[in-house]
Amino acid sequence: MSYKAPLKDMLFVMNELAALSTINALPGCEDATADTAEAVLEENAKFCGSVVAPLNYASDKDPSFWHDGQVSTAKGFKEAFKSFAEAGWQGVQHPQEFGGQGLPKLVATPCIEMLNAASISFALVALLSDGAIEALLTAGSDAQKTTYLEPLISGKWTGTMNLTEPQAGSDLAAVRTRAVPQGDGTFKVFGTKIFITYGEHDMAENIVHLVLARTPDAPAGVKGISLFIVPKFLVNADGSLGARNDAHCVSIEHKLGIKASPTAVLQFGDHGGAIGTLVGEENRGLEYMFIMMNAARFGVGLQGIGLAERSYQQAVAFAKDRMQSRDLAGSAGPVAIIAHPDVRRMLMSMRSQIEAARALAYVGAGISDIAHHHPEAATRAANLAVYEYLVPVIKGWATEMSQDVTRDGVQVHGGMGFIEETGAAQHYRDAKILTIYEGTTAIQANDLVGRKTVRDGGAVANGIIAQVRATEAELAAMDGADFAAIHRQLAEGSAALEAVVAYVAANMKSDIKAVFAGSVPYLRLAGIVLGGWQMARAAIVAQGKLDAGAGDAAFYRAKIGTARFFADHMLSQASGLRSAIIDGSAGVLALGVDDF
Amino acid sequence: MSYKAPLKDMLFVMNELAALSTINALPGCEDATADTAEAVLEENAKFCGSVVAPLNYASDKDPSFWHDGQVSTAKGFKEAFKSFAEAGWQGVQHPQEFGGQGLPKLVATPCIEMLNAASISFALVALLSDGAIEALLTAGSDAQKTTYLEPLISGKWTGTMNLTEPQAGSDLAAVRTRAVPQGDGTFKVFGTKIFITYGEHDMAENIVHLVLARTPDAPAGVKGISLFIVPKFLVNADGSLGARNDAHCVSIEHKLGIKASPTAVLQFGDHGGAIGTLVGEENRGLEYMFIMMNAARFGVGLQGIGLAERSYQQAVAFAKDRMQSRDLAGSAGPVAIIAHPDVRRMLMSMRSQIEAARALAYVGAGISDIAHHHPEAATRAANLAVYEYLVPVIKGWATEMSQDVTRDGVQVHGGMGFIEETGAAQHYRDAKILTIYEGTTAIQANDLVGRKTVRDGGAVANGIIAQVRATEAELAAMDGADFAAIHRQLAEGSAALEAVVAYVAANMKSDIKAVFAGSVPYLRLAGIVLGGWQMARAAIVAQGKLDAGAGDAAFYRAKIGTARFFADHMLSQASGLRSAIIDGSAGVLALGVDDF
Structure with a gap:
């Protein structure tokens, strides 16, 4: 049950598909040379493989637990997070000004995938801190940035997102938590928040809760929600910790998976009021929260990819090791089950979907870097629009994919897969949260339909499809049965996607329910076609390398075979x-x- | 988390699609009048809903446990099995000669679905007994029948199947358990068996283990396997219990799901040898075991349907109850989430697949009854061939379906679905075993390809496709958009299936690995097309009822809408x-x- 980061594929995707050489030519990204990026990935792979991955199984068996308002995290988590923080891994993508490494999202992205492959439960604490950092960078006051960013980026403190309330679920318009101004610039916060990931734990000195609440005169609905910082311990002017704040963990959930990640019910203000400070402007909390959410949604997509990779590696190892039944084409004794065609089919299904989702996510990360760093505003805007189209696809599709993959991961193991000691079942259980939190797949699909497709009449979607067509033209010029099959299937896929985009844009006004009845299938179609597009691009690059006599021919041939399977x-x-x-x-x- | 048997749909399928009126015209099936069948189903529904279903959640939380070679089953299981036995439910489909009710498989089938919907873990003990009864009826000596059948059919004792060994997995050729003749007609059995469902428990006075083992001079491979009865307690000539046999449970597994069903490691012969008697002839054990397996495989398909139905009912109840977000078409406040199109899509996906699989399974049960009871040998043989084609499809497709459905069942609940207390996650965990035991989906697919398609050159498959075409001709004569869509999609489906059957039959010799690389997709295709065929038949019947002004128009309209969704x-x-x-x-x- 070890984990070895797939560095070869990660570097291939980063360099050949997401074009790191273009990204590190952007202002502010110059440090991310190919050599630096490779060194960062290699170090991260070592850390994740040797420090975090070994904790994953045991932390599921003996997970975090609650006692008297405290949460004791699983054995080894505290020490591992200390090492994580000290090595600077929380800060990879955050500004050097606040102690981060300031590397592009394209370089941070494989690091996040690796951490999640090592342990989803562990990685969540870092993911939530990333979200809080993003929100404060965007909307925090200078004082708030000074107080909170350095400890969050250094991993001394961690962050949380407090959205959900018992009666509201995903419907933020129904948020009831109150924030009452005290006249001194602070607020007293009262309310109950549920499903708060790492809402309480013992891995950091302080926890920075970002909380959605309503001020007394706020309008109803989502336009009356503000965002507050409510730290577990108040922070003195010199940055030292002050009094314990009135934000308490009253219980944690008994969950299907990610058991080592404590999911807290937090009670704010039961003992006089939790002291909070407003982030940005009143009533703009939802907007700021979406900054966190978009970063977090992309991150959850990476969780799906990392978890699927972990499940795949375990299945491959078992399939190579387990001897059972003769080879179909004839053998004297039993063979390793990887020789059996249906085991091979499952492994290829797992592998091809992981590679496709990885390629799409990393390409998306590169587009995000262009959107943030390109000197020309028009280029930034155009890339931002593409990135924003991709976020719900990456989140929704890669997480649904992780459920397909982890299911096959159990299945490859046969009866052993159903025994918890084998470890394959844990991935199947863990995967189920990924299509739910940070917005269910349906919520991603609503975003894809509404904000990302209908609002611009399908313009961004059609722009992407035009790029797919350019790849199809390249495929048409390639030789051999593999490329012919990839070309045919990609062309049918892009035609289907184009027809669906037109359908969605045309029918939203006249028949909104019919359009949303197809929203999740549309998201799935977009994932398959855009993932298949990246696999086609990868196959073309691989053939070029083979034609040029580049080393590692086996890798390139496998990439073409995997692209063929995906098609x-x-x-x-x-x-x-x-x-x-x-x-x-x-x-x-x-x-x-x-x-x- | 209650369960209410879907009697209306069950009776519709039994009467209209599986044609009970044809079955109860067969010799030996006369007792199964429509009234009797309905009464049996109603009584069974009451029993399953009130006695068994309430145990399901608690028995997962506090499951069976092992101590000193004994297994204590979950709270309430012992009493519930006593009631089950006393009411005669174990004997529904077994011969009156041995205390059963002698009803056709078509009537027993909904009863088995209901018991599994109530609790998979509980139902397994009955399923295993059914298999043992089938094997003894077919291959047991008169003395064995006299000794074992009545107590098994009355539920005084239970049965097990002992196939798997640690080193062999699904490969029965590798079975090593030894049976040494003692010269008095008995054998001493030595070996270890794993994954033995209800291999030890406290719900019955005795456990009848059916064990695969090799006699000293047996040939290697599957042709040297014999079947033995090895009871937990030896049985005296008068049927009373004798000494404890040397068959001991050394541990039970810690599993992902079906936790209340003890999965035993059994050690035979560690204290001198376990006394067993040969069933049928030496070296024909595999053949007899396949009798049990085929009955059990059909039963596992029903487990998939029952579990999916349970998950669906829970999701529907939640979706009707949970208020969240406004209606897309506009509403003042939050609405029940069943109003949201993607929730509706998930519920329809669950419902339509369950109804299709139920219809296919019940129709299969009716075909099995014809195969066993029709006066003409040719008709029996023809129906047996169709039934045997359907068994791997029902087992493989309905169980894979149950994993899709229970995944949606969690998803409908959103964050609540991931909390174990909600109960939806249990179904997701339980479902994962169904594609593994009694032969993985790949093993079902191998059977479908090899024995059921290639052996007769696709003749049986093409005969079934011809029946699908007859339904298509009926569809062509129907009015309206729903029937047009159903017709178009069914025609495309049957064309695909026909092409695939031809491909499989044609390429087996020249490229066996290529054919088996597509075996599971072929099984899935067969399930979808044949399930879709049954839904089309159902829609035609429903339209006829509507045209005739029959009562319960809402049911018939919903059936047509569900068939449309499936298409x-x-x-x-x-x-x-x-x-x-x-x-x-x-x-x-x-x-x-x-x-x-």
Whole structure:
């Protein structure tokens, strides 16, 4: 159950598909040379593989637990987080001004994938801190930045996001937590928040809760929500810790997975009021929270990829080791089960989906870097629009993929997979949260339909499809059955996606329910086609390397074979999804509520 | 988390699709009148809903446990099994001669679905007994039948299947357990068996282990395996219990799901030898075991359907109850989430797949009854061939379906789904075993390809496809958009299945690995097309009832809407699967072992 980071594929994607050489030519990104990036990835791989990965199984078996308002985290987590912080891993993508390394998102992205492959439960504490840092960088006052950013970026403190309340679920308009101004610039916060990841723990000196709440005269709905910093311990002017704040963990949840990550119910203000300070302007909390959410959503997509990779590695190891039954083509005795075609099919399904999602995510990270660092405003804006289109696809598709992959990961193990000691089942349990938190797949799909497709009449989507077509033209010029199959399937996929984008844009006003009845299938279609596009690009690059006689031919040949698998087994689903979206709403909406 | 059997749909399928009126016209099936069948189902529904279903959640939380060679089952299981036995439920489908009710499989089938919906873990003890009863009825001596059948059928004792050994997994050729003849007609059995469901428990007076083992001079491989009865307590000539046999439970597994069902490691013969008697002839054990396996495989398919139904009912209840977010088409306040299109899509996906799998399984049960009871040998043989084609499809497809459905079942609940107390996660965990035990999905698919398709050159498969075409001709004569969509998608599905059957039959000799690389996708395609066929038949019947002004119009309209959903969302996957099978082997087999 060890984890070895797939550095070869990560570097291939970073350099060849996401074009690090373009990114490190941008102002502010110059430090991210190919050599530096490679060195960072190698060091991170060592850390994740040797320090974090060994904790994953035991921390599921003996997870975090609550006692008297405290949470004791799983054995080894505290020490591992100290090492993580000291090595500077929390700060990879954050500004040097506040102690970070200031590297591009493209370099941070594989690091986040690796940490999550090592342990989703552990990585969550860092992911939540990343979100809090992003929000404070964007909307915090200078004083808030001075007080909070350095300890968060150094890993001395950690951050949380406090959105959900018992009665509200994903509906932030229903938030009831109150924030009452005290006349001294501070507020007293009262309310209950649930599902707060790392809302209480013993891995850092302080916890910086970012809390959505309503001021007394705020308008109803989402336009009356403000964002507050409510630290676990108040912070003195010199940065030292003051009194314990009135924010207490009353319980943690008993969950299907990610058991080592404490999921807290937090009670604010039961003993007089929790002291908080306003972030940015009143009533703009949702906007700031979306900054955290978008960063976090991309990060959850990476969780899906990392977890799927971990599950895949374990399945491969088992399939190579386990001897059972003769080879179909004839062998005297039993062979390793990786020789059996259906085991091979499952492994290829896992591998191809992971590689496709990884490529799409890293390419997205590079686009985000361009969106933030390019000197020309128009280029920044155009890339930001593409990135924002990709975020729900990466989050939604990569996390659903992780559930398919971890399911196959158990299945490859046969009966042993169902035994908890094997460890494969943990991944299957852990994966189930990923399509739920930071916005369910349906919420990602709503975002994709509403903000990302309908709002601009499908312009950004069609711009991306035009790029897919350019790749198809390259494929048309390639030789051999593999490229012919990849070309045919990608062309059918992009045609389906184009038709669906047109359908969504055209029917939103006249039949909104029909359009949203197909929103998740649309997200899935976008994931498959754009992931398949990246695999096609990868195959073209690989063929070029082979033609040029570059080293590591086996890697390039495997990449082409994996792209071929993705085309015939995944891209081939596009036409069915097109039917489900364009023809399928009648069935979705056929029944009355009482018919269920 | 209650369970209410879907009697209306069960009776519809039994009467209208599986044609109970044809079955109860067969000799030996006359007792199964429509009224009797309905009464049996209603009583069974009451029992399962009130006695067994309430145990399911608690028995997962505080499952069976091992101590000093004994297994204490979960609270309430012992009493519930006593009630089950006393009410005669173990004997529904078994011969009256041995105390059973002698009802057709078509009537027993919904009862088994209900018991599994109530609690998979509980139902397993009955499922294993059914298998042992089948094997003894077929291959047992008169003395064995006299001794063992009545107590098994009455539920006084229970049965087990002992196949798997640590080194052998699914490869029965590698079985090493030894059976040494004692010269008095008995054997001493020595060996270790793992994954023995209900291999030890406290719910019955005795446990009848059916054990695969090798006699001293047996040939190697599967042709040297014999089947033995090795009871936990030896049985005296008068049927009373004798000495404790040397068959001991040394541990039970710590599993992902079905935790209340003890999965035993059994040690035979560590204290001198476990006394067993041979069933049937030496070296024919595998053949007899397949009798149990085929019955059990069909039963596991029903487990998938029952579990999926339970998950669906829970999701529907939550979706009707949970108020969150406004209606897309506009509402003042929050609405029940069943109003949201993607929640509706998930519920329809769950519902339509359950109904399709139920219809296919019950129709299969009816075909099995014809195969066993029809006066004409040719008709029996023809129906047996169709039933045997359907068994791997029902087992493989319905169990994979149950994993899709229980995943959606968690997803509908959002964050609450991930909390174990909600109960939705248990179904997701429980479902994962169903594609593994009694032969993994790959093993079902191998059976479908090898024995059921290639052996007769696709004749049985094509005979079934011809029946699908007859339904398509009926669909062509129906009015309206729903029937047009169903017709179009079913026709595309049957064309894909026909092409795949031809491909499989044609390429087995020349390229066996390529054919088996597509075996699981072929099984899935067969499930979707044949399930879609049953939904189309159901829709035609429903329209006929509506046209005739029959009561319960809402039920019939919902059936047509559900069939429409299945067509656009499930049957539409057929063309992609066809590509994956016919073009997809190159990708499956592209990599060398070292490339992984």
